[in-house]
Structures are given as structure tokens and as C-alpha cells.
Amino acid sequence: MELRQLRYFVAIVDHGSLSRAARVLHIVQPALTQQLQLLEQELDVQLLHRSAQGMLATDAGKIFYEHAQAILKQVGDAKSAVTQSALRPTGTVALGIPQSVSGALALPLLMAVREKYPEISLQLTEELSGNLIEQLKSGRINLAVLFDDGQLSSFAVKPMIEEQMMYITRAKSQFAHKGKSIRLEQATQAPLILPGFQHGVRPRIEGLMRSAGLSINDVIDINSVAILKSALLADMGATILPVAPLMAEIERGDMVALPISDHVISRTVVLCASKNIPLTNAAHAVEKLVLEVAQTLCASEKWLGTSSLM
Structure with a gap:
């Protein structure tokens, strides 16, 4: 062959x-x-x-x-690893980003790479976390932004941020809450539009509900971020999610996000690379830049509901 x-x-x-x-x-x-x-x-x-x-x-x-x-x-x-300069890294770097993070991270990262490393071609892949894990294992992508669920020991993992989940509705929704925060029990009174169980967010929410002695009476399962947005804007219900996938709508004032006051629902966002496949100089440069961009977005509060782990 x-x-x-x-x-x-x-x-x-x-x-x-x-x-x-x-x-x-x-x-x-x-x-x-x-x-x-x-x-x-x-x-x-x-x-x-x-x-x-x-x-x-x-x-x-x-x-x-x-x-x-x-x-x-x-x-x-x-080939790139033995020919490129560490000072002027060149080549193609494939980075996987989950759908629920790309809204916050993808564009600022693309702009940062073009400004700082114009000779690097950054290929962004937006996928479900499970698909990204398989692609990273096989070497089809160099790096992946993932969520630390305790099952990432086969990768080299660098913590980035802790991302808080919030109660999100359409602006002036019938399910909106008048305060500056909402209790978890109050959040369960609205029909909740949530991703399916194959997404890491859903099991975490369900687990917290059980530990708090609560249950969700009315759930609309939607796995597409675009369709979930449409359902929220149609005022079919509320959601409990990280802010990132809905950041544009929140910044425009089309949606409102409230912290949950009596329980902390969060997830740890990490940057992963293979332990078995060496990174090129270009991939190392992108790896460092991803961490820098995430920290800047967190510090400037442009990535809402996050705290830095770096």
C-alpha cells in the first residue's frame, strides 16, 4: 500500500x-x-x-x-515538524470545538491566529464532544476543546475555564423571572428545552436535579443549537445552558440569562492533545494561543459566566 x-x-x-x-x-x-x-x-x-x-x-x-x-x-x-521554524511556525492545524463553545471562542481565535501567525492555516471543526474525541484519538485533528468529565486520561489535558450554566429565556418571555437570579426549583416550573443525553450538559443537569430532590416535568429534547435557539425565541420554554452558544442573542437583548442562586451548575472546559502523536510547532503555537484567547475572553467578561483556571 x-x-x-x-x-x-x-x-x-x-x-x-x-x-x-x-x-x-x-x-x-x-x-x-x-x-x-x-x-x-x-x-x-x-x-x-x-x-x-x-x-x-x-x-x-x-x-x-x-x-x-x-x-x-x-x-x-x-513533514512540517522537521521543516518549520519555531519562530515562524507554518502549516495546517486542525482544532475541534464543541457546538456549545464555538459561539464564544471560534471567531476570536480565528482572528488571533490570522493576526499573530498568518502562515498557519487553522482548520476549525465544530462537532459533538464524542465525535471530537474519536477524531483526536485517530489523529484527524491536532487539538480539541473538550469538557472534563473524568474520562480524558488518554489525552494531554490543559484546563482552560470553569463555565457556569444559567437559566435562559427569550426577552420578555412568559417564562422570564423578574429577579437578578433564580432558584433551581423555580427554573423547573417552566418547560425546559434541553440537549439530549448524548451531550455532557444534560446528564449534569439531571444529576443535580435528582440530588436536590427535584424533577423536570416538561422537557423538549433538541440536539441542534440552531433549532434550540428558534424554540427559545418562539417562547416554547426556557433552557439551562452555558451562555456561549446563545451569546449573540443575549448581547443583542433577544434573550436574558440569569444565574441559578442556590446551586452551582458548571462544567470544566479543557484543551486536549494526543499523548501519542507529537504536536508540530504550528500546533504548539495554536495550543498556546487558544489558552491566551480563552483567558482574555474570560477576564474581559466577553465569555459570560466563566472563571479562568489558568
């Missing part, structure tokens, strides 16, 4: 066509077809099949595609 075969296969999947992949790769189509056949013969499995939509990966092909991407990325990182 050759690296060029991996590159060829990834290009075919990405472009959905042998002819388009051949043009991008600057090789003739028969040669591309031959290399694909050799790869399938070596693996003794069909990786692609033709359809009305073009060339699509089979189930085996989808699995192989993820591994091929990870291998090609690590090869590229290895």
Missing part, C-alpha cells in the same frame, strides 16, 4: 468522481482507476461503487476513508 494510493482514494471520495479526482491530481483517469483497483485487491474489499450521484464509498470504504485521512494528516504533520 502506497501513500499515493491513499491520496488518490481520498480525492475520489471527496470529489465523487474519477474524472474530477484525476483532474485535481493531475494524472490520467486510467492510471487513477488502476491504482484504485490495486488498492482494493490488496485490501480484498470493494471501497467504492458507482451510483447516479457518482462514485460513493461503500461501508468498508467509509471506514478506510477515515483512516486514510488520519494517515495523510500525520504524514503532513511529520
Whole structure:
């Protein structure tokens, strides 16, 4: 198996066509077809099949595609590690950010990287935490912002911030509370719009409710941040979440966030890297910058409801 075969296969999947992949790769189509056949013969499995939509990966092909991407990325990182300068880091760095954090961190970080390290290409991936963990383990991303649930021992972990969860409603909502804070029991009186249990936020909220002898009587399960926002703006209920995913609406005055006075609901946000795959100089530079940007956002209160752990 050759690296060029991996590159060829990834290009075919990405472009959905042998002819388009051949043009991008600057090789003739028969040669591309031959290399694909050799790869399938070596693996003794069909990786692609033709359809009305073009060339699509089979189930085996989808699995192989993820591994091929990870291998090609690590090869590229290895080349960068031995050629780049520590003073002028260059190359591509892939950083994973959960959906519930990207609203606060993604844009300030992109701007900081472009200003301080213009020769670094930062690739941001917004995913659920579980997906980011798998991508970090396989080497498909260099770094990931995750939530410390005590299950991250396989990674090199750097604490960033403690993020408080708040009671959030539409401005002038029927479920709004008039005070400057709200008790947890009062918060449970409204229909609560919450992420599903595959999100780390939900089990933490449910666990605190049980320990306080409370229960949620009316829950609307929504896993999409965009749809959750729409439901809040339609005044279908309230939510208990960190502020980050709803920060734009809160800053505009479309939503209101209140701290919960009698219980602390928070999560620890950390920056993780693989213990087994070395970081390039560029990745080290981005790692340091992520921590700096997070600390600045926390100190300036632009990332509401947070306290620094650095």
C-alpha cells in the first residue's frame, strides 16, 4: 500500500468522481482507476461503487476513508515538524470545538491566529464532544476543546475555564423571572428545552436535579443549537445552558440569562492533545494561543459566566 494510493482514494471520495479526482491530481483517469483497483485487491474489499450521484464509498470504504485521512494528516504533520521554524511556525492545524463553545471562542481565535501567525492555516471543526474525541484519538485533528468529565486520561489535558450554566429565556418571555437570579426549583416550573443525553450538559443537569430532590416535568429534547435557539425565541420554554452558544442573542437583548442562586451548575472546559502523536510547532503555537484567547475572553467578561483556571 502506497501513500499515493491513499491520496488518490481520498480525492475520489471527496470529489465523487474519477474524472474530477484525476483532474485535481493531475494524472490520467486510467492510471487513477488502476491504482484504485490495486488498492482494493490488496485490501480484498470493494471501497467504492458507482451510483447516479457518482462514485460513493461503500461501508468498508467509509471506514478506510477515515483512516486514510488520519494517515495523510500525520504524514503532513511529520513533514512540517522537521521543516518549520519555531519562530515562524507554518502549516495546517486542525482544532475541534464543541457546538456549545464555538459561539464564544471560534471567531476570536480565528482572528488571533490570522493576526499573530498568518502562515498557519487553522482548520476549525465544530462537532459533538464524542465525535471530537474519536477524531483526536485517530489523529484527524491536532487539538480539541473538550469538557472534563473524568474520562480524558488518554489525552494531554490543559484546563482552560470553569463555565457556569444559567437559566435562559427569550426577552420578555412568559417564562422570564423578574429577579437578578433564580432558584433551581423555580427554573423547573417552566418547560425546559434541553440537549439530549448524548451531550455532557444534560446528564449534569439531571444529576443535580435528582440530588436536590427535584424533577423536570416538561422537557423538549433538541440536539441542534440552531433549532434550540428558534424554540427559545418562539417562547416554547426556557433552557439551562452555558451562555456561549446563545451569546449573540443575549448581547443583542433577544434573550436574558440569569444565574441559578442556590446551586452551582458548571462544567470544566479543557484543551486536549494526543499523548501519542507529537504536536508540530504550528500546533504548539495554536495550543498556546487558544489558552491566551480563552483567558482574555474570560477576564474581559466577553465569555459570560466563566472563571479562568489558568
